[in-house]
Amino acid sequence: MPRVTPGSTAAAAALALLALAGCAGDDGDTGRGAPATTTTATSDTRVVAPGRPGETADVIEPGEDIEIVEGGYSEIDVRFVEQMIPHHRQALTMAELAADRAQDERVLLVADRIIAGQGAEITVLENWLEQRGLPVPPAGAEHDHGLPGMITPLQLEQLTNTSGAEFDELFLTYMSQHHAGAIEMADAAVAGGTDQLALELATDVSVTQGVEIDRMREILDTL
Structure with missing residues (x-):
């Protein structure tokens, strides 16, 4: 009977995702998974x-x-969804600064795409948790810069206090870092998750934000 067994690389990536929130156990330890x-x-x-x-x-x-x-979902799915929400929220906070601070039109377009794409994804992620009776991360959780790629409150303040060409360069640098962290989280979820929607979301994050990183680096090289 055909079966799929995750390899060692996938298992390592999945464990890395669990470790982000200090969770070293499996589904049985947390009780937050649901069997298929x-x-x-x-x-x-x-x-x-x-x-x-x-x-x-x-x-x-x-x-x-x-x-x-x-059906069914795992602790890895839950961790990915609940951590991607504050991660996306911080990206929106950063992108919304561009409207009255950015100088380069290309930076404004990047920011607008991030707001449109990640804003919609936050709604889907929140609904995923609510439909499973799981709590949605409260407002302010985006200040937990322990997640991959998250910028610190000091860096966010620095970004807020700049404008023009200086803002453009800092925004592209910080957002590229932020996207790279999201891809790290998404790839771990793809490697070890089980829920179909969560896997689709993780795959979309990895692909979309990879393309956006390439675009932001191109703009940085021409500023």
Whole structure:
């Protein structure tokens, strides 16, 4: 029966995500995961079952048994969602400063895309927690700069107190750092998570913010 077993790299990345919040245990220690429902069926046609991101697909021939897994989420999924919310909130705070401080039109466009994209994602992330009866991180949690890429209150104050070309350079530098941290968190979630929506969100964060980092570095090189 085809099964997917995470490799050592995926397991290490998943453990790294748990460690961000000081959690060294597994789902049994926290009790915040929910088991998936698994049923077995016999395939009557040839089926190609997509693998997880980065893995090859399984081919199921007629007459073979196949596992159908529905629902369920893990501690890794929960940690990713609840930590990405304050991470995104800080990105919005930084991006909103650009409206009356940025000088370069390209910086304003980057900031506008971040506000539109991450603002919508925050809503999805909050709904994910609420639908599972889990608390949404309170306002102010974005000041926890222990998460990867988060800037410190002093750095945020520095950004707030600049304008013009100085703001543009500092904003692009700090936001590139911020995005890189989000990608680190997202990649760990993709490697070890189980919830389909959380995996899709993590994949989108990794791809989208990777593209934005490249764009911000291009702008930095021409300032």
